[in-house]
Amino acid sequence: MNWDTVNRDFKRYLLLERGLAENSIEAYQNDVLKLQHYCELHEITIPQITTKELQNFLLWINEFSISTYSQARILSGIKTFFKFLQIEYDYESNPAELIEAPRIARKLPSVLSIEEIDQLIAAIDLSSPEGMRNKAILEILYGCGLRVSELCNLKRSNLFLDVEFIKVEGKGNKERLIPIGQQAIQYLKIYLNEVRVHTPVKAGNEDYVFLNRRGAALSRVMIYIIIKDLATKINLQKEISPHTFRHSFASHLVEGGADLRAVQDMLGHESITTTEIYTHIDKDYLQSVITQYHPRS
Structure with a gap:
């Protein structure tokens, strides 16, 4: 059994x-490569890997x-690897199996206000073809809550604009329908x-x-650069990425009173627990609940 x-x-x-999608596969393989490197340094073969050796690997x-987050993710990849060995x-x-992942503090995602989103979109130079493309990109990122990979892979054959829906392929090649608003x-x-x-395509x-100007599908990196350049242009002090628009989409829906299950479906979350994090973001709403309902307020 060789590596x-x-x-x-x-x-x-x-x-x-x-x-799994290519990016997920690459992440799993990188996790296993770290284990392989450790084992080769210590002259340990795959059948010789024990729970104790894995604990030593985590210390390493x-x-x-x-x-801590990356360590938990690496351990998750290693667990999947050994499940694969059991099956194949x-x-x-x-x-x-019995190794516990390190506890991770649950971070609230960074979100943009509606005003900040309007400022970013208003900063786009619409005099160029790329500007019109970039405006459509941001309107869809915010209007549909897509992951950046879903946006990059969005197909013309999956646009159903007459009935105001688009179909995207999410994690694990799972397809879902998402409503798309009139502005987008x-x-x-x-x-x-x-x-x-x-x-030219x-x-x-x-x-x-x-597409980029050479007629190829846009990359994740290119969309990240577009957003970072706009943030610099308006002197936005927040650290943002394409995923920030997804967080903002979900947060603004929840703040507006949207049903959490509907938001879960649109985001493509497997668990409602993942979606529930957006209920903790609206501090003004939480304050108003205390003010309105607590007897001591």
Whole structure:
């Protein structure tokens, strides 16, 4: 049982059996590569990995000042790896099974106010084709709450603008329908009919909605750069990313009284617990509840 063969089979398992996206597969493989590096340094073969050795491995990665969150994620990847060994290699036991992940403090996500979102969108230079594209991107990120990977992979064949819905492929290749508002539809149509139609398209990219100037699908990095440049332009002091628009979408819906289950469906969360974090963001609302209902206020 050598690492190269096992790693190749693990990747195939994650792709075919688990149906994970390329980014998720890469993250799992990086976790296992760290374990492989540790084992090779200490001359430990895969069958020799015990619970004690895994505990030593976690102490080893802790020496590199890896955050608690990253350590928990690495352990999760290692546990998946040993489950794979049990399934595909008839591995007798899972040495990672009884190891507990470090406790993680639950961080509230950073969100933008409606005014900040309006300022970012207003800062876009609409005199260029890229500007019209970028306006459509931000309207959809905020208007539909997409992950950046879902936006990059959005297909023209999955736009149902006449009934105000789009279909996206989320984590684990799970598809979901999301409502799209009139403002996002308006600027998406302008981009499709007045900008994209004049963009030479690279072979294999015909169905992607958002293209770069060379006719290829936009990358996650490019969308991140677009947003960072706009934040600099308006001197926004918050650290933001494409995911900030997703957080803002969910937070503003919950603040407006939207049903949590509906928000869960639109975000594509498997667990309602993940969505519930947005109920803790609106401090003004929480203060008003205390003021209105607590007998001592």
